[in-house]
Amino acid sequence: xxxxxxxxxxxxxxxxxxxxxxxxxxxxxxxxxxxxxxxxxxxxxxxxxxxxxxxxxxxxxxxxxxxxxxxxxxxxxxxxxxxxxxxxxxxxxxxxxxxxxxxxxxxxxxxxxxxxxxxxxxxxxxxxxxxxxxxxxxxxxxxxxxxxxxxxxxxxxxxxxxxxxxxxxxxxxxxxxxxxxxxxxxxxxxxxxxxxxxxxxxxxxxxxxxxxxxxxxxxxxxxxxxxxxxxxxxxxxxxxxxxxxxxxxxxxxxxxx
Amino acid sequence: xxxxxxxxxxxxxxxxxxxxxxxxxxxxxxxxxxxxxxxxxxxxxxxxxxxxxxxxxxxxxxxxxxxxxxxxxxxxxxxxxxxxxxxxxxxxxxxxxxxxxxxxxxxxxxxxxxxxxxxxxxxxxxxxxxxxxxxxxxxxxxxxxxxxxxxxxxxxxxxxxxxxxxxxxxxxxxxxxxxxxxxxxxxxxxxxxxxxxxxxxxxxxxxxxxxxxxxxxxxxxxxxxxxxxxxxxxxxxxxxxxxxxxxxxxxxxxxxxxxxxxxxxxxxxxxxxxxxxxxxxxxxxxxx
Numbered sequence: 001x002x003x004x005x006x007x008x009x010x011x012x013x014x015x016x017x018x019x020x021x022x023x024x025x026x027x028x029x030x031x032x033x034x035x036x037x038x039x040x041x042x043x044x045x046x047x048x049x050x051x052x053x054x055x056x057x058x059x060x061x062x063x064x065x066x067x068x069x070x071x072x073x074x075x076x077x078x079x080x081x082x083x084x085x086x087x088x089x090x091x092x093x094x095x096x097x098x099x100x101x102x103x104x105x106x107x108x109x110x111x112x113x114x115x116x117x118x119x120x121x122x123x124x125x126x127x128x129x130x131x132x133x134x135x136x137x138x139x140x141x142x143x144x145x146x147x148x149x150x151x152x153x154x155x156x157x158x159x160x161x162x163x164x165x166x167x168x169x170x171x172x173x174x175x176x177x178x179x180x181x182x183x184x185x186x187x188x189x190x191x192x193x194x195x196x197x198x199x200x201x202x203x204x205x206x207x208x209x210x211x212x213x214x215x216x217x218x219x220x221x222x223x224x225x226x227x228x229x230x231x232x233x234x235x236x237x238x239x240x241x242x243x244x245x246x247x248x249x250x251x252x253x254x255x256x257x
Numbered sequence: 258x259x260x261x262x263x264x265x266x267x268x269x270x271x272x273x274x275x276x277x278x279x280x281x282x283x284x285x286x287x288x289x290x291x292x293x294x295x296x297x298x299x300x301x302x303x304x305x306x307x308x309x310x311x312x313x314x315x316x317x318x319x320x321x322x323x324x325x326x327x328x329x330x331x332x333x334x335x336x337x338x339x340x341x342x343x344x345x346x347x348x349x350x351x352x353x354x355x356x357x358x359x360x361x362x363x364x365x366x367x368x369x370x371x372x373x374x375x376x377x378x379x380x381x382x383x384x385x386x387x388x389x390x391x392x393x394x395x396x397x398x399x400x401x402x403x404x405x406x407x408x409x410x411x412x413x414x415x416x417x418x419x420x421x422x423x424x425x426x427x428x429x430x431x432x433x434x435x436x437x438x439x440x441x442x443x444x445x446x447x448x449x450x451x452x453x454x455x456x457x458x459x460x461x462x463x464x465x466x467x468x469x470x471x472x473x474x475x476x477x478x479x480x481x482x483x484x485x486x487x488x489x490x491x492x493x494x495x496x497x498x499x500x501x502x503x504x505x506x507x508x509x510x511x512x513x514x515x516x517x518x519x520x521x522x523x524x525x526x527x528x529x530x531x532x533x534x535x536x537x538x539x540x541x542x543x544x545x
Contacts, residue, residue: 007378010375011378011379011380011381011382011383013379014379014383018383021512036402048455087263088263090260090264091260091265091268092268094260094264095267098524101473101474101477101521102518102526103480103481103516103522105393105481105484105485106484106496106497106500106515106516106519107502107516109500109501109512110509110512110516111508112504112515113315113509172343185388189393192393193485196488196489197501197504202305204394205394207397208397212397212398212400212401217398217401217436220397220398224394224398227394228386236416
């Protein structure tokens with residue numbers, strides 16, 4: 001327990017110091033609220049506009065979650081299917097790597113045109129953004145099982161699906177979770193950016209772009225706080241599930257000592 | 258080179274799927290167009306052919322995008338605001354400036370984190386947290402803040418590009434600076450090398466492969482940042498502004514052309530870094 005506290009203390013102090021500096025700087029220098037509001041002002045705004053913020057959050061999170069699940073799921077599925085054909089794999093992998101480096105958020109206006117203004121179009125953007133990281137990582141993960149273990153499975157006369165289920169999917173799990181963690185961030189970005197291209201009048205991206213127009217900057221920051229909390233918790237959730245599922249992996253075992 | 262055949266096969270399959278999808282998605286629109294023109298005597302072949310040549314299709318056929326790209330790059334003067342070259346150069350400039358600052362900041366931060374354990378422990382969680390925050394959401398804010406100080410033009414977009422690119426570089430470089438194995442570090446100790454000497458002679462050279470890998474990710478991230486920043490501040494042009502304009506006016510072919518231009522730009526940047534990496538790493542005798 002003591003070790004936990006001493007782990008948490010330095011970053012906590014750093015965070016508090018930054019907030020204090022921000023507050024003091026804004027007050028002492030008299031920075032106007034339309035440029036940079038003080039943390040206390042943002043907090044007050046956060047409290048007073050909770051219903052709006054909650055509605056925006058629910059709207060955005062719906063598209064984000066749907067897209068995240070479909071995109072990551074499809075990426076994993078295609079990786080498993082392509083795994084049976086080395087030819088397909090050699091064709092898909094360079095392409096997947098290439099596409100992962102492209103500015104995929106650009107498909108947002110196209111998806112808004114295809115699927116309308118509501119959350120479905122946001123989910124579609126997120127699907128496209130999360131698919132390729134999962135495809136690339138899962139493919140690398142499926143190749144990760146060692147040849148010794150594979151030979152062992154062969155001596156047991158295990159068929160393809162048994163080997164997949166008992167050896168190769170577990171061996172791929174750290175890679176899959178890596179993609180799941182990367183995808184949490186990408187999904188947030190995709191869902192919010194897609195809202196810049198058209199939304200019903202609710203949603204975090206919509207809120208940010210309209211409130212900037214009205215110069216109510218404290219509201220923008222309050223929305224950013226919500227986005228930050230949502231993004232961090234989503235990431236933390238993925239990391240927590242990862243620890244529960246791949247507790248046997250070297251990167252966690254080492255930490256216990 | 259052994260991947261050429263599989264990659265071409267997959268590409269060809271994707272192209273075929275694309276054409277089929279374009280025909281399926283555009284056909285209803287084209288049927289309406291034919292009905293409006295009072296034509297009822299068209300064959301299925303004609304319908305399909307027409308659905309690949311529509312002016313505002315739901316999904317343009319690949320050859321339409323290529324034709325649009327050709328028209329906007331080769332047939333249009335590079336200085337014309339209607340052409341893609343003009344906008345691509347704006348995006349490229351923002352990306353490069355942002356990337357240079359982001360890379361400098363990223364490497365600097367990695368050196369700090371590597372040299373002082375207390376900084377590592379107090380800052381690393383926040384740097385990680387800063388990435389789970391959708392930085393893109395901050396983009397309009399950064400534009401507003403800098404506008405208040407009369408810093409307009411490229412700067413806000415370059416800042417966003419830098420913000421997006423520094424993180425993968427910091428993470429990669431910290432890993433790189435810590436990549437020498439304990440034997441090598443012990444050897445430096447037996448030479449009674451100072452921390453600076455260990456850094457200059459062992460850690461920095463050992464980090465070269467990590468350096469290039471993180472530069473590739475950082476450059477791609479910087480381009481994403483620049484494009485998104487252009488969407489939120491579209492009046493000075495750029496590929497992101499073309500995306501937004503295309504979506505306002507329903508010009509699907511224009512959107513796809515801008516998207517492909519951005520993809521090409523990203524591929525060129527990443528490819529150039531990969532070439533540099535190959536040349537340098539070979540000279541440094543890193544076996545790949």
